[in-house]
Amino acid sequence: MAGDLIQIAPPNRRTFLKTLGAAGAAASVTACAVRPPERILPLLAPDPRAIPGKPQMFASTCRECPAGCGMVVRVNTGRPSKCEGNPDHPVNRGKLCLRGQTAVEGLYNPDRFRQPMLRDAHGQLRPTDWPTALARFDAELAKVQAEGRGGDIVWLGQLESGTLDGIIRGWLKRQGALGPLYYEYLCPDALRAAMAISYGKPVIPRYHLERARCLVSFGAEFLETWLSNVEFAGDFAAMHSFGHTPTPAHFTAVGPRLSLTAANADQWWPAQPGSEPILAWALAGEVARRLGKPLQGPQVSLPAAAHQSRVDAGLIAEAALRLVDAHPSLVLGTGYQTDNRGAVSTWLAVNALNDLLGNTGTTVIPDEPHALTLCATQKQVLDVFAPGNRTRLLLLHHANPAFHHPVILSGLYQVPFKVSFASWRDETTKFADLVLPDHHFLEAWGDYAPRGDVAGMIQPQRIPLYETRQTGDVLLGGEGKTHAAIEAAWAGKPGALxxxxxxxxxxxxxxAAAVSYQPSAIRHPPAGAELAARTEFDGTGEFYLVVFPSVQFYDGRQANRQWAQEIAEPMSKIAWDPWCELHPKTAARLGFKPNDVVRIVSPHGAANFSLYVTTWIREDCVGVMLGQGHTDFGMFANGAGESPHPLQGADSTDGVWAPQTVKVTLEHTGRTRALANLQPERNQFDKNIALAVTVAEAESAAARETVGPDSFYHFHHPYLNHRWGMTIDLSSCIGCNACQAACYAENNIAVWGRSGCQSHREMTWIRVEQYEGEQAHPATEINPDIRFIPMPCMQCGNAPCEYVCPVFAAYHTDEGLNGQAYNRCVGTRYCSNNCIYKVRRFNWFTPQWSEPLNQQLNPLVTVRAKGVMEKCTFCVQRIQLVELDARTNHTAIRDGDIQTACQQTCPTNAIVFGDLLDPASRVSQLTALNRSYGMFAEENTYPAVHYQKKTKFVLNAPGGQKPYGDGPS
Structure with missing residues (x-):
């Protein structure tokens, strides 16, 4: 009967066992089901040169910015996993910056296009196949030609100076279009305009910092984003570091905010924004007076310059004297944060100064222009989207002008058809009607010439991850044609290779292709009062808006990279967040507190930022970092605060882009948003962490630290063959964070995001700390005395961590390393508590990598699990590879054969690694220097990492200076 319950007898023992057996058999059958095939080696055919388990190295050229550094890419069984600098490349000489290290994250970016995209009838971009996409592209081209509007085709793309440049120009010519507009947001338009006035050629010269005996910069961020930062970093170390030269040159930086470049200066002049041309012409006049030469140009007195710039006249006179006494010297003009309406005039004064000082031909070489000379001006780019523009077909190639110039959006809508060759979605590509995704440069053939005498090769490091095609092949109409064109082009290059x-x-x-240039033909601008007219600012606000570039994100293109976000910005030590900066006196006067959300209002727009309070910005300025605030750029970039670009407008006076032209007001929002500040405190509290000495002290015993009495940690480790050690020169370290990015790439370090950084659970194995002077010698406004100090594991001979581990997971190797047995660790964290250097990291969660980022992992390094402690290992996998080769080939390990990841990428060669038991090794010789010290050596930990104290000049008062240090004076 319906609804009656059926009574089931309880199973007996025999029935239960029969049922259990059937279930087990079913589970076994299920477990034996055929799984989808999983490719272990992503190779079309095995490489006969490949040795399983041993990485291969292939040369390439970095395209993360226009500098064009040479690369060597490490490939593990067909998968690129790490980028290094190419030691044969004259630009970077084997080094890479943070952005270059993140190139593999671009290759494996989860937000890359998988196939072509076509906008459907509903206005949505939908995936399509290549035949359909190319047919639509050809149909649109045919329509344009039928309308007789081939001249209205516009190519707007990243800078190309090699074979692809010729392919693009040839294709545009066949279509009846003008040449390409190469778009680089940070291209120095003011410099080119000034060179056109001074020398008749709108070129970007080559600058030799390493030859200068005195340097003055009016804002050029040459250690961050200006022209070629890795090249300049090496040159700067050769010029300024006591570790490279016994007579360091003096460096003066000018700017309203202390940039990373200015933090490495001996003097910082926090000049009022807009006063840079007045200051530069006053300096030129003083130099001309001391040299007894006439100055053709505006005549500005020192008192007038001091009044308008708020820089002491005595400092200007001293700088002029240093420039006159130094042979040769170098003066640089504006960078992005000082590119206001007076930037061209500043560069004209700089050209006059270099001409007066005889620097042309030695430290300034206009005959070797940088590839950025080929770029379009910002005004040319803005004209493409101006109201009433005639652009019929817009071709975008790795360019994102809508992010930098929100004012172009209305003009972008007006373009009838837009094609993007982007590799991933961005704020401009999202408006495209057709996307023909390009290979990442690590999958492509290509070449790039950063200047006329250097060309770098680009070759595929792996088979393409997705259904993408090389842009050159699309334009040439056939797969592999770009490769053939490059091979033909390089066959005609000089050399027998x-x-x-x-x-x-x-x-x-x-x-090199010679540029028509006559040093004696410099044409000075006429004297006049045009200076005042060009330093006007938009708006009636109280504060100057200072937007500064980012060493991590360049112009924003690296914002969708985990490492670039997780590694703290060098000056603020903030990760993942954009912020605004105010001076403490200004914040207190306005009632703002750290982490308050401040609304910045300009005549062009408004934006909200969390507040970071710092003394390294003028009281009448508010600073905001460039590169964050993306709205449609990928999972790691979207939602990271707001962008400063809507505040800037689109001023291009006289055809020269001037981004720093705005005065703003600040408003309370009543909200707070905590920033992820990874180093809130910069005071050393007399703990002698980052030390400095004078040159005289560095040459005497006074610079040597004393070791304290014996501790209860007994030094009892015998080292039979090697004791690996490291030295770090604080005079050479510029705080660029390249070592951190290299460590992330080499050692499979997990990224925990903004919340993890806020909880100080970041996993970096080497951190670059920043300290401000010492108690006895505090930093001043004129002398910031910023000291950067990398902090890896010290690999102590008497390691406090080893004594407290209850399961002996922390142990000492016979080569002096503090080993960590991951499978033995139970996560008590006693070792971290007992580490006086705080360099151990604990995995609070199981690390996760969004596919295909997991393909970047180094197979030679264990991926750590939840509950495991980890730390720097001195790249033990690299040590073992070299030791294995030495045993196999019956050879000795030579000094320099082993390089840690941080050492290999360091642009200034601040890090040296080697065998402390070998007295002839470089690391032993540097450790024996008088200015060498072990951090907290008084604790008798016997660290294997030694630092060389920083040597620098310090200003005591206007009108006088003397060298100083933390040692006896």
Whole structure:
């Protein structure tokens, strides 16, 4: 009967066992089901040169910015996992910056386009196949030609100076269009305009910092984003670091905010925004007076310059004297944060100064222009989207002008058809009607010439991850045609190297194409009062808006990279967040507190930022970092605060882009948003962490630290063959964070995001700390005395961590390393508590990598699990590879054969690694220097990492200076 319950007898023992057996058999059958095939080696055919388990190295050229550094890419069984600098490349000489290290994250970016995209009838971008996409592209081209509007085709793309440049120009010519507009947001338009006035050629010269005996910069961020930061970092170390030269040159930086470049200066002049041209012409006048030469240009007295710039006249006179006494010297003009309406005039004064000082031909070489000379001006780019523009077909190639110039959006809508060759979605590509996704440069053939005498090769490091095609092949109408064009082009280059040899070397040095230039033909601007007219600012607000570039994100293109977000910005030590900066006196006067959300209002727009309070900005300025605030750029970039670009407007006076032209007001929002500040405190509290000495002290015993009495940690480790050690020169370290990015890439370090950084659970194995002077010698406004100090594991001989581990997971190796047995660790964290250097990291969660980022992992390094402690290992996997090769080939390990990841990438060669038991090794010789010290050596931990104290000049008062240090004076 319906609804009656059926009574089931309880199973007996025999029935239960029969049922259990059937279930087990079913589970076994399920477990034996055929799984989808999983590719272990992503190779079309095995490489006969490949040795399983041993990485291969292939040359390439970095395209993360226009500098064009040479690369060597480490490939593990067909997967690129790490980028290094190419030692044969004359630009970067084997080094890479943070952005170059993140290139593999771009290759494996989860937000890359998987296939072509076509906008449907409902206005949505939908995936399509290549035949359909190319047919639509050809149909649109045919329509444009039928309308007789081939001249209205516009190419707007990233800078190309190699074979692809010729392919693009040839294709545009066949369509009846003008040449390409190469778009680089940070291209120095003011410099080119000034060179056109001074020398008749709108070129970007080559600057030799390493030759200068005195340097003055009016804002050029040459250690961050200006022209070629890795090249300049090495040159700066050769000029300024006591570790590279016994007579360091003096460096003066000018700017309203202390940038990373200015933090490495001996003097910082916090000049009022807009006063840079007045200051530069006053300096030129004083130099001309001391040299007894006439100055053709505006005549500005020192008192007038001091009044308008708020820089002491005595400092200007001293700088002029240093420039006159130094042979040769170098003066640089504006960078992005000082590019206001007076920037061209500043550069004219700089050109006059270098001409007066005889620097042309030694430290300034206009005959070797940088590739950025080929870029379009910002005004040319803005004109493409101006009201009433005639653009019929817009071709976008790795360019994102809508992010930098929100004012172009209405003009972008007006373009009838837009094609993007982007690799991933961005604020401009989202408006495209057709997306023909390009290979990442690590999957493509190409070349790039950063200047006329250097060309770098680009070759595929792996098969393409997705259904993408090389842009050159699309334009040439066939797969592989770009490769053939490049091979033909390189066959005609000077030199006897074969094609295979060129691929291995990765760089060619052809004869430079001479630029018509006469040093004696400099044309000075007429004297006049045009200075005042060009330093006007928009708006009636109280504060100057200072937007400064980012060493991590460049112009914003690296914002969707985990490492760039997780590694703290060098000056603020803030990760993942954009922020605004105010001076403490200004914040107190306005009633703002740290982490308050401040609303910045300009004549062009408004934006909200959390507040960071710092003394390293003028009281009448508010600073905001460039590069964050994306709305449609990927999972790691979207939602990271707001962008400063809507505040800036689109001023291009006289055809020169001037981003720093706004005065703003600040408003309370009543909200707070805590910033992820990874180092809130910069005071050393007399703990002698980052020390400095004078040159005289560095040459005497006074610079040597004393070791305290014996501790209860007994030094009892015998080292039979090696004791690996490291030295770090604080005079050379510029705080660029390249070492941190290299460590992330090499050692499979997990990224925990904004919330993890706020909880101080970041996992970096080497952190770059920043300290401000010492108690006895505090930093001043004129002398910031910023000291950067990398902090890896010290690999102590008497390691406090080893004594407290209850399961012996922390142990000492016979080569002096503090080992960590991951499978033995139970996560008590006693070792972290007992580490006086605080360099151990605990995995609070199981690390996760969004696919395909997991393909970047180094197979030679264990991926740590939840509950495990980890730390710097001195790249033990690299040590073992070299030791294995030495045993196999019956050879000795030479000094320098082993390089840690941080050492290999350091642009200034601040880090040296080697065997402390070898008295002839470089690390032993540096450790024996008088200015060498072990951090907290009084605790008798016997660290294997030694630091060389920083040597620098310090200003005591206007009108006088003397060298100083933390040692006896």
């Amino acid at each position: 074969t094609w295979d040899a060129r691929l291995r070397k990765g760089v060619s040095e052809p004869a």
